[in-house]
Amino acid sequence: MTSELTTLLDAAHDAMIAVDATGRITLFNSSAERLTGIDASKAIGTLAQETIPNTRLHIVLQTGEPELNQVQSLGANEIITNRVPVFDQNGRAVAAIAVFRTVNEVRDLAAEVTNLREIQTLLHAIIHSTQDAISVVDANGIGILINPAYTRLTGLEPEDVIGKSAEVDIAEGESVHLKVLQTRQAVRNAKMKVGHKGRDVIVNVAPILVGDELKGSVAVIHDVSEMRVLSEELERARKRIRKLEAKYTFEDIVGRSVAMTAAIAAAKQAAQTKATVLLRGESGCGKELFAHAIHNASDRKYNQFVRVNCAAINENLLESELFGYVEGAFTGARKGGKKGLFEEATDGTIFLDEIAELSMNTQAKLLRVLQEREIVRVGASAATAVNVRVIAATHVNLEQAISQGKFREDLYYRLNVLPIVIPPLRHRVEDIPLLTQMLIERFNHDFGRSVKKISEDALARLCAYDWPGNVRELENVIGRAMIQAQYQESTIELKQIDLPDSPMSIGIQRGLPGKATIAPLADVIREAERNALVTAIAATHDNKTEAARLLGISVRSLYYKLERLGLADSVK
Numbered sequence: 001m002t003s004e005l006t007t008l009l010d011a012a013h014d015a016m017i018a019v020d021a022t023g024r025i026t027l028f029n030s031s032a033e034r035l036t037g038i039d040a041s042k043a044i045g046t047l048a049q050e051t052i053p054n055t056r057l058h059i060v061l062q063t064g065e066p067e068l069n070q071v072q073s074l075g076a077n078e079i080i081t082n083r084v085p086v087f088d089q090n091g092r093a094v095a096a097i098a099v100f101r102t103v104n105e106v107r108d109l110a111a112e113v114t115n116l117r118e119i120q121t122l123l124h125a126i127i128h129s130t131q132d133a134i135s136v137v138d139a140n141g142i143g144i145l146i147n148p149a150y151t152r153l154t155g156l157e158p159e160d161v162i163g164k165s166a167e168v169d170i171a172e173g174e175s176v177h178l179k180v181l182q183t184r185q186a187v188r189n190a191k192m193k194v195g196h197k198g199r200d201v202i203v204n205v206a207p208i209l210v211g212d213e214l215k216g217s218v219a220v221i222h223d224v225s226e227m228r229v230l231s232e233e234l235e236r237a238r239k240r241i242r243k244l245e246a247k248y249t250f251e252d253i254v255g256r257s258v259a260m261t262a263a264i265a266a267a268k269q270a271a272q273t274k275a276t277v278l279l280r281g282e283s284g285c286g287k288e289l290f291a292h293a294i295h296n297a298s299d300r301k302y303n304q305f306v307r308v309n310c311a312a313i314n315e316n317l318l319e320s321e322l323f324g325y326v327e328g329a330f331t332g333a334r335k336g337g338k339k340g341l342f343e344e345a346t347d348g349t350i351f352l353d354e355i356a357e358l359s360m361n362t363q364a365k366l367l368r369v370l371q372e373r374e375i376v377r378v379g380a381s382a383a384t385a386v387n388v389r390v391i392a393a394t395h396v397n398l399e400q401a402i403s404q405g406k407f408r409e410d411l412y413y414r415l416n417v418l419p420i421v422i423p424p425l426r427h428r429v430e431d432i433p434l435l436t437q438m439l440i441e442r443f444n445h446d447f448g449r450s451v452k453k454i455s456e457d458a459l460a461r462l463c464a465y466d467w468p469g470n471v472r473e474l475e476n477v478i479g480r481a482m483i484q485a486q487y488q489e490s491t492i493e494l495k496q497i498d499l500p501d502s503p504m505s506i507g508i509q510r511g512l513p514g515k516a517t518i519a520p521l522a523d524v525i526r527e528a529e530r531n532a533l534v535t536a537i538a539a540t541h542d543n544k545t546e547a548a549r550l551l552g553i554s555v556r557s558l559y560y561k562l563e564r565l566g567l568a569d570s571v572k
């Protein structure tokens with residue numbers, strides 16, 4: 001026997017014993033030594049049935065019949081044996097071979113095979129169900145596996161790819177598989193075009209190394225056009241979030257008084273309809289808060305909420321702002337024209353705050369929108385249909401405005417479909433403790449304070465006041481009190497509640513001026529400026545840069561103003 005053959009047989013996991021025609025052992029490999037505990041040098045040349053009593057090789061020689069899968073004992077082991085005769089050209093048995101291994105080894109092997117099958121099934125399921133296109137080539141760059149996502153992306157079927165060169169799917173660019181096989185290094189984010197349609201893709205390819213041996217490479221291919229669509233969708237969603245200005249919901253409206261509960265219930269009901277809503281109430285009582293909440297509780301919540309302060313926009317611009325304009329509508333008109341706020345709010349809500357401030361001319365145009373549900377851009381001849389829910393708000397007594405000829409009666413009826421009256425704070429004193437607590441928490445957060453509550457006498461003072469500026473005014477009073485409070489203070493005290501107690505000053509805030517209280521405008525402005533500076537300096541703990549930022553002025557300008565108002569020393 002050649003030495004190569006001996007080495008090979010010694011390396012085999014199976015035990016092997018061969019006998020010649022006389023039944024003497026001619027081969028006894030290492031595994032046979034291991035299983036029998038007999039040295040090959042001692043076994044070779046002996047009669048097999050004498051050295052190993054139940055080899056039965058002499059019987060196989062006699063009968064010429066193979067004995068397959070025989071289980072028997074060998075020392076402490078159970079073994080499974082195959083014995084086969086070897087014949088010459090004349091059909092005479094000239095040798096016999098026994099190949100055996102322990103039953104445990106066979107069981108382990110069977111389990112390993114089962115495991116491998118399970119892993120294979122699992123891999124198959126994963127590769128076939130993933131949305132990522134996958135292709136695998138062997139070490140020679142020949143295709144061995146693709147998945148259905150690959151076929152969807154490239155249009156290539158298994159028969160086009162399996163057994164073919166890795167370059168078969170490339171429409172433009174070089175094969176990354178071949179590069180990875182050459183370098184044994186993974187390649188990430190390679191751009192190329194693949195398949196019949198030359199689809200833009202990004203490819204990640206990794207070598208398959210078993211130990212040190214290169215077995216092939218695997219590529220995961222992403223469709224760029226799909227990614228582009230997804231990122232565009234993401235951008236659209238981001239824009240929507242950015243533009244979604246309605247930040248409050250009904251959860252944010254504080255109030256358990258009967259009047260407030262009724263207003264909230266009416267607003268919740270209105271949210272379920274498409275009807276125009278008219279929010280009425282004094283300044284600062286929460287009309288805008290309600291408008292946000294109605295929008296956010298309606299089926300338009302994922303679309304635009306556009307707020308228009310009718311009092312803040314110049315009358316000449318208002319029409320083009322609301323309804324847009326066509327190219328060349330007026331000098332300075334943008335090329336291609338411009339969408340108006342009604343169109344911006346398509347499928348969403350437009351909140352027309354301070355509606356009573358609209359000119360009679362714009363009122364007529366708004367009436368048309370409400371009647372026809374269409375707008376005409378400035379300079380356009382045709383109308384465009386718009387699907388927009390209108391919420392209007394005013395603190396003005398519209399009935400009185402009608403009788404004074406300042407508000408169109410027909411528009412009033414169009415707007416007044418679902419009127420919701422938000423009661424002034426003085427009519428719902430029982431809400432003051434709740435609102436105060438909510439504000440304390442908000443300002444703790446904003447100013448970094450840790451105030452817990454308000455003292456009883458301070459709260460009593462708040463409840464006795466009649467709040468012409470409503471919740472906005474309460475916000476200011478609590479805000480000021482918390483700025484004044486020392487850091488360690490946990491209760492707002494009466495002395496920190498800064499409320500005007502003269503009935504005259506209340507009158508001024510309600511728009512009922514008393515001559516005695518009117519001061520020269522320059523003094524009023526100077527006083528207001530002084531207050532603003534002191535508050536900002538206090539709120540920022542004397543951080544001039546931050547105070548200037550809050551006031552919207554430069555630091556230099558802040559120092560100048562402090563100097564001019566004689567505050568430079570007191571706030572140092």
Ligand SMILES: Nc1ncnc2c1ncn2[C@@H]1O[C@H](COP(=O)(O)OP(=O)(O)OP(=O)(O)O)[C@@H](O)[C@H]1O
Nearest residue numbers: 252253254255282283284285286287288289471472
């Ligand atoms: N019920 C409430 N619960 C919580 N916060 C409220 C409530 N009502 C009003 N506010 C707060 O008071 C401030 C004024 O409210 P809002 O701007 O909605 O009033 P408004 O009636 O629209 O005022 P204006 O007529 O001056 O525009 C806001 O900061 C708002 O969040």
